[in-house]
Amino acid sequence: MAIDCSISLRSDDKFHGNHSLMVSNRHHSWSSARQKFAVTPGKNYVISMQIKLLNLPSGRHYTKVTLANNLTINGQQKNNVIANLPLQQLRFGWTEISGDFLALNGATSSEPYIQIGEVGVNYLLDSVSVTELEPNPNWLTEANQRIDKLRKAPISFKLPDGVNAHGISVELVQQKRTFAIGTEVDASYMTDQTHKTYQDFVFKNFEWAVLGNALKWRQMERTEGHINYDRPLNAVAALRSHGIKVRGHNMFWGVDHYVPEWLSGKSQSQLLTTMKNHVHDVISRTRGKLEHWDVNNEDLHGDWYERHTGDPDITEKMFQWIHNQEPQVKLFLNEYNIISSSTETTALRNQALHFKRDGVPVYGLGLQGHFFTSHIDIDVLKYRLDKVAEAGLKLWITEFTLSDHDFNRKAANLEKVMTLFFSHPAVEGVLFWGFWDGRIWHKSDALFTGPNISPNAAGQKYLDIFHKTWKTNFVHDIQPSHTVHTSGFLGEYLLNIKKNGHLIHQEHFSLDSLGKDITINLTNDRQGVSHVVFG
Template sequence: MIFILLAICALFPLSNGAAELLKNPDFESTSFSGNWVCNGCTLSSSTDSFHGNRSGKVTNRANAGIGLGQTVTVSPGHTYVFSARVKLLNMAPGYMFHNVQLRIKETVNGHNKHVNVSSNPKTRRENGWVEVGFDFTVPPSLHQISVYFVIDDMRVNYVVDDASFEELLYDANWKSEANARIASLRKAPITVNFQNLHGSGYTVQIEQTGSKFAFGSVVDAAMIVDSIHHPYQQFFYDNFEWGVLGNALKWPQTEPVQGHPTLDKAVTAVNALRAKGKKVRGHNMFWGTGHTHPRWLKSLNSSEILQAMHTHINDVISRTRGTLEHWDVYNENLHGMYFEEHTGHVNITKEMFYWIHQAERGVKLFLNDYAVASPGSVTTAYKKQALMMKNAGVPIYGIGIQCHTNAHLNISVLKYRLDKVAEAGLPIWITEFTVNEPNEVLKANALEDMLTLFMSHPAVEGVLLWGYWDTRIWIHDSALASGHDVTPNEAGRRYLQLYHDTWRTNETIHVTGNYVYTSGFKGDYTLRLKRNGHSVRTQHFTLNDGGKHVNVVLP
């Protein structure tokens, strides 16, 4: 964890050198003339501060849709980032949480348009000062915007401090810088020491057989074991090292009828993947949005739901123990609160982590959510949640980010969002990645750029695609391969080049002395020493952060 934090600080400075555009951003001036305004509410100065001596206090709101704000001069087409600290002074009766939103008012030809740009849906008074923020690209022909706070009940009073609004500057050299980081972060030195070599004609082949940085994909549990889908299976086994079952481990699928869990389909698929040497993520134990939980839960009271949750964990872990590397614990919990609302447990996300950790201590536990990387409406809220859990000692290992995007996502914006989440100091996995684009060249270019950014980020440990074959994929135009034979398209060929060649070490070196020095991408290796083309020694080793010294001793 310390390494990750230091790496982020060194490689991703907190300030991008842009000028502060807000007036009185820290509220140290008690005069709000010409800076902050409170339409339909009362703004006063408070000594309850996050930074410095003062903050802005908002009371007497006339309705929930208005609050503190400021108008800022901007440039069309440019991207800006806003951040501030907010503390709720009270909770409205009947609310478990409040949603602290940030909105932008755009005025074009006298007409106002209000855009929600940030959501913080699980904010409570007991959280104290919490960070809120967003990034925003200004539409054409717009030179002023108003940024303002909205909280879902007008009875809630709050204070704001430490605000900032700056331009996010585009880095034209981002890709060369990213490739330099890849070489620094993802590679390590290899030293081979040969003993008892006699004569000449020796070569050593250093072949990487596995990558420390994870490359994977979702798979269909039935198709990955059905022989009729051999091309689908072969593409996966040849080009990915991690798998995740799309639906087969979800609660509605594993227990459609209460008390009758059916995990055979999922367990068969997991075992098939592991038999081929693949690692598997568990997706997901709980999910609380829409109809993502078993329908029969509706007939249960709160204590019965809690008991059913414990039974579900025990049923699943008893069949999967030791076979899964990760679990997504409470999927998309910033977008659904079914289990909070139906059990009355405000901190049930934390409880879920403890329950699963107690059932299987060796598995790594994750949050997993969307609107974090593309779009970015909950980026800051997600970072805040992960940081609070980490600081509370919850057994959370990492942060799962869903990234379903298109070929036009601004790479600087994506980097900013990754940096923001990485401030929590936890490993990041891109758990669901798609680039939805019908133009194969545009898709290939965007895929390469985003994978390069992910690979270059010190907090990111792996990327899993959310499908690859156009016949079995969630978003059709994100496929890497098509047709009966699962033939790679341009984007697929670009991925294969990155996975097999660009970010893979495979070299043959002539041995002219007792030592060979090289470097390679971190992971598993096979070393073959040959003399005049004939193998004389084969060894296996793993290359990690500190490099590897391999001794090759001949009789």
């Protein structure tokens, strides 16, 4: 069905099969081909299609394509956006646009359609599909099986034959995880000794951190030429001195009201020079101190730099500038509405694929995960993770929050969502966007409260996960000619060898996916045990 537009078949340009559908002569932004189908209330559905733009608005390098849905509920029409392609260019050719939606109570039918604000834009459609997203009642069992396979590895200990092993025991103490677990921190609090309770809590209960605001250009340099490096660099130094790894957030942020105001008066050439100088100046001070950089934060939601440089591919160039300055640092696209909504899930996946094809040095995708616990559906969340993982890049949950005043419900949902993240093969880490009600944007997101940073039920669940559930501590007596087998979570370990309860040797080792075979060679000298051989 055509709504205020012309529809024709094209056989010379199609994505699959014999024909595609050409949409032209559009009179409104919502003029589109449409197909209505029946839905069942309470079910989740995925709509997917391929689109190819045939032209762009005059003087524009890109446009925004929206997949909307007209849902009939108790005879009334309810329109909502399922997916956006905010920066769609002609050179992208055939591009998937897809998203999921829930058929609400009383829903009887769905009618998806394409919206493009500029009515002169014509396009092709092909490979349209609707799929019911089946619930998986066994998701938790399967997730725990994946955790055992992906996040753990075998460890064995043995003594050579004929050794007097009376009273010998081994103790494994995991000191760091390969899987990153961390939090956003306030840079000023990390260096002000009046907030030592806050600092000690971070050092004890997280292994990664990200500065909330202190590395953002607008906050660092509100007046041109007057930039505050001390605040972020002192905080980074404090974190690193306690073994905390730090993400860089962010080099650029293209949402209009987060751009330094003084950039607006510059010509395109002046702007580019200033941007390159900013990268050089920041990297020259942070080189080797940060593990990651979010390069152009929320690029799908803000195109200030594209508009003002006149370059639709300016974000790709930002990646290259940073990479040229510091090739070792890992570079990220960081976005919201990827897993808490489907509106930009496929757009980020597409953007990552385009970057990879263009040779852009992108390492991973940062997925902001801000959730209301009453709206979490594990099946939908896994679908979105799987979808964005199709780009073939590592995923990091960079801004995880759960908003709920019911702390017990929040604790249960935190365990479920963290388990899904930990079990997903593409996810490498989870960072909370704050943890304490004394320093957090939304109080309902807090896991800890009060001057002593005391855990609520959700905070206690986090502490159990961090210190017990996903951390290996193992003690076992060992006998000659007998091999002890166990497994541990991947990461850094301290091995203690004791005799009759007294420490006689220590050794550090790393456990990766290949596992570790350890032969304890008891060659006695003045100190007791002198050799531990790793096979």
